[in-house]
Amino acid sequence: MALNLQVIICSVRPGRVGPSVANWFYEFAKEHSNFDVSLVDLATFNLPMYDEPKHPRLQEYQHEHTKAWSRSVDRADAYVFVLPEYNFCPPSSFTNALNYVYKEWNYKPCAFVSYGGISGSLRSTQVAKQLVTTLKMMPILESVMVQMPWNLLDENKHFIANEHHISSGDSLLEELEKWAKALKTMR
Template sequence: MSLKLQTIICSTRPGRVGSSIAEWFNTAANEQGGFESELVDLADFNLPVYDEPNHPRMEKYEHGHTKAWSESVAKADAFVFVIPEYNFCPPPSFVNALNYLYNEWNYKPCGFVSYGGVSGGLRSAQMAKQLVTTLKMMPMVEGVMVQMPWEKLDENRKFQAEAVHSHSATAMLEEMVKWTDALKVMR
């Protein structure tokens, strides 16, 4: 049975560059061979600000958008969050999506492909790592950082990865396979 990875586009902002980066990473993850990767777009779930009456740990979801999000997250063994930096932080859409669920995240590794200005979204990824640990996820030390991503798009807005991005992706994915195998026993 192959390991299931979700490459999650975390920005829901119109005109975002994250979808292009996520498409590149998702292809790279499938080519690497350790995972069967699926591209997931938070915008497709249209999650309002958290609106469930029950605590997520109870899994007593009342809304269709929550049930769909739960089903999507539950089927994955690991996650890569393609995450921008907004005011040194992860986007609200990412935080909100995490808060909707609890058990579905537990004992699964996650990695970050961060992007932004000169910092490449590193501050956002560091803050996001603190958040995911409260959901019993294991964030990878390895990651992919993309500085000035708008400068790395071709005329069709397709992300043109550089060698450093590809090497970083490979290192993160190799480590994630180890953690996914190890944590699967705990689920």
């Protein structure tokens, strides 16, 4: 049985570039990995700032948006977060989505496809790696970093990957699969 990988678009900002980058990685992962891959867009869950009355470790969710998010997160064996950088940090939508659930994230690996200006969102990714460890996730070292993604879009706003994006993506998926198999035994 194949492992389930979610490619999660973390920005919900209007006019975002994230979906273009995420769609490329989603198609790339479907062709180049042993995962069953799904594309998840945080914007479709409409998660307000955390509004559950009980701690997420209890899994006693009151709101339908939380229950839907819980089901989505729980289905995956691994995650690739497609992450921009806002003021050297991940967007609040990413942090909020992490905080909504707890056990659903535990003992699963994650990786990052980061995008932004000259830093390619590396600072945001470093902060995000600290956040995910508090949810008992294992952030892997391998990543894909995209500098100036708006310069890599075709006339239809499709992201056109360079060779270093592709080779980084191959390394990311290979390592993520190893960790997903290993951590599945802990769940």
